[in-house]
Amino acid sequence: MSETERVPVIVIVDDEEMVLTSLRSFLMLETEYEVVTYNSPQQALKQLGDRSFDLVVSDYLMPDMNGIDFLLEVKKLHPFATRILLTGYADKENAIKAINDVGLYQYVEKPWNNDDILLTIQNGLERRFLMEKLEEKIREVQSVQQNLQDIQAQIIKAFI
Amino acid sequence: MPAPETQSLEALREENLQLRRAVEELSILNAIGSAIGSTMDLNEVVELIVQESVKNLNVEQAAVMLLKLDEEEADPFRTMARQAYSGSEIVPFRFGQQLTGWMLKHRIPLLINDLQSDERFRAVANAEFPIRSLLSVPLRAQGKMVGLLNVFNKRAEAGFTAEDQRLLSIIASQSSQVVQNARLYDQLQQRSKELQDSETKYRALMEESSEAILLAGVGQRRILEVNDQAVRLTGLPRERLIGRKIGGVLPVPELDNDETYGRIARGESVRVSFRFDEGNAPRYVDLSATLVSYGENRVIQVICLDVTERERLADHLRHHAEELEAEVGARTKDLRESQARLIQQEKMAALGMLVAGIAHEMNTPIGTINSNADTLGRSIEIIKAAIDKESTPDSVRSDTRLNRALQLLDDIAGINKIACERIVAIVGSLRNFARLDEAELQIVDLQEGIESTLTLVRHELKNRIQVVKEYGEIPRVRCHPNQINQVFMNLLVNASQAIKGEGEIAIKTFRKGDIVGVRISDSGVGIPPETLSKIFDPGFTTKGVGVGTGLGLSICFKIAEDHDGSIEVESELGKGTTFTLLLPVPPDLGKGAAE
Numbered sequence: 028m029s030e031t032e033r034v035p036v037i038v039i040v041d042d043e044e045m046v047l048t049s050l051r052s053f054l055m056l057e058t059e060y061e062v063v064t065y066n067s068p069q070q071a072l073k074q075l076g077d078r079s080f081d082l083v084v085s086d087y088l089m090p091d092m093n094g095i096d097f098l099l100e101v102k103k104l105h106p107f108a109t110r111i112l113l114t115g116y117a118d119k120e121n122a123i124k125a126i127n128d129v130g131l132y133q134y135v136e137k138p139w140n141n142d143d144i145l146l147t148i149q150n151g152l153e154r155r156f157l158m159e160k161l162e163e164k165i166r167e168v169q170s171v172q173q174n175l176q177d178i179q180a181q182i183i184k185a186f187i
Numbered sequence: 188m189p190a191p192e193t194q195s196l197e198a199l200r201e202e203n204l205q206l207r208r209a210v211e212e213l214s215i216l217n218a219i220g221s222a223i224g225s226t227m228d229l230n231e232v233v234e235l236i237v238q239e240s241v242k243n244l245n246v247e248q249a250a251v252m253l254l255k256l257d258e259e260e261a262d263p264f265r266t267m268a269r270q271a272y273s274g275s276e277i278v279p280f281r282f283g284q285q286l287t288g289w290m291l292k293h294r295i296p297l298l299i300n301d302l303q304s305d306e307r308f309r310a311v312a313n314a315e316f317p318i319r320s321l322l323s324v325p326l327r328a329q330g331k332m333v334g335l336l337n338v339f340n341k342r343a344e345a346g347f348t349a350e351d352q353r354l355l356s357i358i359a360s361q362s363s364q365v366v367q368n369a370r371l372y373d374q375l376q377q378r379s380k381e382l383q384d385s386e387t388k389y390r391a392l393m394e395e396s397s398e399a400i401l402l403a404g405v406g407q408r409r410i411l412e413v414n415d416q417a418v419r420l421t422g423l424p425r426e427r428l429i430g431r432k433i434g435g436v437l438p439v440p441e442l443d444n445d446e447t448y449g450r451i452a453r454g455e456s457v458r459v460s461f462r463f464d465e466g467n468a469p470r471y472v473d474l475s476a477t478l479v480s481y482g483e484n485r486v487i488q489v490i491c492l493d494v495t496e497r498e499r500l501a502d503h504l505r506h507h508a509e510e511l512e513a514e515v516g517a518r519t520k521d522l523r524e525s526q527a528r529l530i531q532q533e534k535m536a537a538l539g540m541l542v543a544g545i546a547h548e549m550n551t552p553i554g555t556i557n558s559n560a561d562t563l564g565r566s567i568e569i570i571k572a573a574i575d576k577e578s579t580p581d582s583v584r585s586d587t588r589l590n591r592a593l594q595l596l597d598d599i600a601g602i603n604k605i606a607c608e609r610i611v612a613i614v615g616s617l618r619n620f621a622r623l624d625e626a627e628l629q630i631v632d633l634q635e636g637i638e639s640t641l642t643l644v645r646h647e648l649k650n651r652i653q654v655v656k657e658y659g660e661i662p663r664v665r666c667h668p669n670q671i672n673q674v675f676m677n678l679l680v681n682a683s684q685a686i687k688g689e690g691e692i693a694i695k696t697f698r699k700g701d702i703v704g705v706r707i708s709d710s711g712v713g714i715p716p717e718t719l720s721k722i723f724d725p726g727f728t729t730k731g732v733g734v735g736t737g738l739g740l741s742i743c744f745k746i747a748e749d750h751d752g753s754i755e756v757e758s759e760l761g762k763g764t765t766f767t768l769l770l771p772v773p774p775d776l777g778k779g780a781a782e
Contacts, residue, residue, distance in 0.1 A: 043551045045609075048602045049558040052595040056565055056588070088547075093650045115550040115646075138554030141561040 035152050036079060039064045040071045040097065041086035041113065046137075050084070053141050054148075068097035076104050081155045082148060084135070087114040087122060095125040102129070107158050109151035111135060212354070215243055216361055229369040236336065236362045243358065244322070244351055246338040251326070252287060253334035253366065290323050290335050296356060297323040300346030322347045324359045328367035336362070389481060399491040402481060403433055408448065410436070411486060420463070420470065420491055433476075433489055438463060442476055442489070451476050451487055460494075471498040533742060540644075540680060541620070547646035548613045552606035559599045559606075566592035566599075616642040620672045630773075631668045633705055634658050634696055640675040647680060651689045659697040665773045666750050674743045674754075678707045678766045681739065685711025685764060701772045708765040714758040722756065743768075 037060045039050050047064040054062050063080065065071035069091050083101050087094035098110040112134040114122040122134040132154065133147050218239055226232060233251045240249035286308055290297060299305050300320040318339050326334040336359045341347050390412075393400045399417035403410050413428045421428060421436050428436055434443035439459050441447050451457055456477045463470040471494045479488040569592040573583065583589060619639040641654065648654060682692045690710040697704050714722065723744040740754075747754045752770040 043555075045555040045602045045606050046551060048598055049555045049562070052598050052602075053558060053562040053565075056562060056569075056591050056595060088646060088650050090649060115547045137550040138557045141558050141565075 034059055034061050035081045035155075036061045036063065037148065038071065038075065038080045038083045039085075040066075040068050040083065040089075040094075042066050042089040043086070046086065046113075050144070053145075057141075057145060060148075068092040068094070072097070072100050072104075075101065080105065080108055082109040082111065082151050084111045084113055084144075084148070087112055095121070095129055095131075098125075098131060099129050107155060107162070109155045111147060111151060113137060113139065208350075211243065212357055215239055215354075215358060227369050227372045229366070229373045232362070232365050232369040236358065236366070240336065240338050240355065240358055244338050244355060245342045246322075247340035247342065248338070250337045250339075251334060251366070252337065253326075253370065254291075254332065286321070286323065286337075287335065290325065291332070294325050294332055296325070296352050297321070298347050298349075298352055300341070320346045322351055322355055324352070324356050326359050326363040326366060328363045333363060333367055333370075386481065396490075398493070401428070401433060401436075401489040401491075403487040403489065405452065405478070405485055405487060408432055408443065408487065412481075417491070420472070420493065433487075437461070437472075437474070437489075437491070439474060442474075447476075448487075451478050454478055468495075470495045533739060541617075541676070544643040544646055545613060545617060548642065549610060552609040552613075555606040556603055559603050562595065563599055566596060613642065615639075620669070620676070627667075628665050629668050630663050630665055631671075632663050633661065633671065633703065633770075636668055636672045637675055637694060637696075637705065640672050640679060644676060644679050644683065647683045648692065652683055652686055653689075653691045655691055655693045657693065657695040659695070661696050661698045661703045662772050664703055664770050666770065667746075670746045671750070671768075671770075674746050674768055675705070675707075677739045677743050678768070681766075682707055682709035682711065682764070685709050685713075687712060690763075698772070701774075703770050703772055705768045706765060707767075708763060710763045713760040713762055714756070714764055715760055719756065719758055723754070 037054065039047055039062065041047050041050075041064075044066055047066060051062045051064055054060055063078075065074070068085065068089055083098065085094040085097050085101075089097075094112050094114070098112065101108060101110060109132045110129075112122050112125065112131055114134055115137045119134075119136065122131075125131055126134060132151050135144050135147055218235070226235075233253075236251055237249045240246070286297075289307065298321075299308070302308055302318050302320060320341050321337060321339045322341075323335050323337045325332045326336055336355060338347075338351075338355060341351070393402075393412070393414040396414060396416060399420040400414045401410050401417050402412040409430050409432055410428050413425055417428065418425055423436060432443050434440040438461050441459065442457070447457055454477075456475055459474045459476075461472055461474065463472050473492040473494050474489060475492075476487055476489045478485055480486075481488075569588050573586055573589040616639040619635065620643055637656075641648075679692065686692070686709055692710075693706075693708040695704075695706040695708075697706070723740050744754055747768060747770070750770055752768065755767045755769065756764065757767075758764040
C-alpha cells in the first residue's frame with residue numbers, strides 16, 4: 028500500500044465486544060487501516076450513511092438483526108464496499124446461501140485465523156480499490172468523451 | 188177274655204218284640220262289628236253303614252257325610268266333607284247352611300217327618316231328591332263329631348219314630364269308630380303312598396343325577412343308598428358300598444368325625460374338595476354333605492361333583508396363561524429394548540443439539556482467545572525485536588509498531604480474561620444442565636436450571652426470538668436436576684421451533700400452594716386441537732422423519748410423573764402454545780417462601 032493512497036476504512040460489527048476488540052487490536056498491529064467497530068447492526072446502519080468506508084466485516088448471529096440482512100442494507104448505502112460475513116460453524120449453510128443471494132465477497136468462520144482474515148480483508152480491499160479505480164477510469168473516459176463531444180460541438184459550431 | 192191272659196199275652200208279645208228288637212240290634216251290631224273285621228276300606232265301610240241303615244230303618248235313602256279328618260271343629264261353611272249315599276261312590280261334599288249346617292251347629296239328632304212344613308229347611312225340600320222326612324244323627328269318635336248319618340223318607344205312614352232315632356243312634360255310635368278307623372287307615376295309606384312316591388321320585392332323581400350321591404344314616408352314619416354314579420366314582424359295587432362309612436369309601440375321613448357330623452346335623456352344608464386316586468385316572472371331586480329328608484327319615488346326603496374336567500380345563504387355562512405371560516414377557520422385553528433404543532436416539536438428538544449449542548457459544552470466546560494468542564505472539568516478536576536493537580528511549584518512542592504492540596497488550600489481556608470467564612460460565616452451565624455428577628435427587632433452584640438451559644439453547648433463539656422472563660419467588664424443589672433441565676431444554680427448543688419467524692418466548696415461574704410451576708409460552712403456530720391430545724404419546728411427531736424422534740415430550744411427561752408432577756399444555760392455533768411444568772413443593776422446603 029503506497030503512501031500516496033488514502034487509509035482504508037474497515038467497519039466491524041459484532042454484538043460481542045471481545046470479538047471487536049480482538050479484531051481491532053490485530054488489525055491495528057498489522058495494518059494502517061482505520062478500524063471502526065459497532066456492537067449493534069442497527070446503530071451501525073444509522074451512522075454508516077454519513078461516512079465512507081471500504082470494507083465491512085459482520086457477525087451473523089446478532090440479537091436485533093442478522094448479519095445477512097445487515098449487509099444487504101449496507102449494500103444499499105455503499106454498493107462498492109466489500110462485505111464479509113463472520114460466522115459460526117452452525118451457520119455455515121446460511122452463510123453460503125447468503126453469499127449467492129446477497130452477493131457477499133467472502134465468509135470467515137469463527138474461530139478465525141488472523142492471517143486468513145487479514146488476507147481476506149486485503150483481497151477484499153484490493154477488489155474494492157480496483158472497483159474504485161475502474162469506476163474512476165470509466166468516469167475519466169466518460170469525461171474525456173464528454174470533452175471530445177464538446178470540442179466536436181464547438182468545431183461544428185465554428186464551421187457553421 | 189181273661190184279662191190276665193190277655194195281659195200276659197200282650198206282655199209276652201211285647202217281650203217278644205223287645206227280644207226281636209234286641210236281636211235286630213245285636214244283628215246290626217254284629218253286622219257292623221263283622222264289617223270292622225272284614226275291611227278297613229273306607230268305601231266299603233260307608234257302603235255297609237248305608238246299606239244297614241236303609242235295611243234296618245226301612246227308608247228310601249241313607250247318607251254318610253264325613254267332615255274332613257282333623258277338621259271337625261273347623262268353620263262348617265268352609266269344611267270340605269265327604270258324603271256317600273246309598274249306591275253311590277264317596278264324593279266330595281261341602282257342609283252347607285241348611286240341614287248339615289244345622290247339624291254341625293247343634294250336634295244333636297234331628298227328626299223331621301214333614302219337611303215341607305218345616306220353616307227351617309224349606310230349601311232342602313225343593314232339592315232334586317224330594318225329601319219328605321228325614322232323620323239325622325251325628326257320628327262321633329273320641330268325643331269329636333266326625334260326620335252325620337242321615338236317613339230319608341221313611342217307608343211308613345207314621346214316619347220316623349223315637350224308636351227309629353234310637354236305632355239310628357246305635358248304628359251311628361257303632362259305626363263311628365269304624366268309619367274313623369277306616370279313614371285313619373285310609374289316610375295312613377295315603378301318606379305312606381305319598382312317602383313312597385317321594386322316595387321313588389328321590390330315587391329316580393338320584394339315579395338320573397350326573398353326580399355321585401351317597402346317603403348315610405344319621406345314627407351309625409353308614410351308607411344306606413348309593414346311585415350308579417357313586418358306584419362308578421368309587422369303583423366299588425353297590426353291595427360293597429352299603430353299610431360302610433363315607434370315610435371308608437371316599438378319602439374324606441373328616442366326614443366321619445363328630446365335629447363335622449355335628450355341623451351337618453345342625454343343618455350346615457359341609458363342603459370338601461379332594462383328589463380321588465382310586466380307579467383308572469385321578470379324579471377331582473367337590474363334595475357336599477347335607478342333612479335331608481328321605482321318606483320319613485333324615486339322612487346325610489353326600490353329593491360328589493366330579494370336577495376333573497373343570498380342573499383339567501383350569502389346568503389347561505393356567506398353562507395357557509403361563510405361555511401367554513411368557514410371550515408377553517418376551518414382547519415386553521422387545522418393546523423395552525426398542526424403547527431403550529428410541530430413548531437412546533432421543534438422547535443422542537438432545538446431545539447433538541446440546542453440542543451445537545455449546546459449540547456455538549464456545550466459538551466466540553475461543554475465537555477471541557485464538558486470535559489474541561496470535562496477536563500477542565506477533566506483539567512479543569515486535570517487542571523482542573525492539574529490545575534486540577539496543578533501543579534508546581528515542582528509538583522506542585519513534586517505533587510505531589512497538590508502541591502499538593505495547594498499547595494492545597492491556598486490551599488483549601483484559602479480553603482474554605473475559606473470554607476465559609465466558610468459557611468457564613458455559614462449561615458451568617453445561618455441568619449444571621447435565622448434572623452428571625448428581626444423578627441423585629437434589630434440592631435445586633429451578634430458575635438456575637432454566638438459566639443454564641437458556642445458555643445452551645441461546646443460539647436457537649438469539650437473532651429472532653425475544654425471551655421474556657418473569658421469575659416469581661419460588662422455593663427450591665427436590666428433583667433430578669439433569670432430568671428437569673432436559674424438560675426445560677425440550678420445551679424451549681420446541682417453543683423456538685414453533686416460532687417460524689420472529690417471536691417471543693415467555694418464561695414464568697410461580698408458586699400456587701404446594702405446587703411450583705414453570706410456564707413456557709411461545710408466540711408460535713400453535714397446536715391443532717386434534718393433535719393436542721397426542722403430543723405426549725411416545726413416537727408422536729409432527730416434525731417429519733429425521734427431525735424429531737417423537738419422544739421428547741413423552742420423556743418430559745415421564746420425567747414430570749417421576750417427580751410426582753405433571754405437564755399441562757394449552758394451545759391456540761396461530762397464537763401460540765403454553766407448556767406448564769408443575770412440581771410439588773417438598774413439605775420441608777415450602778416454608779418461608781411467598782405463597
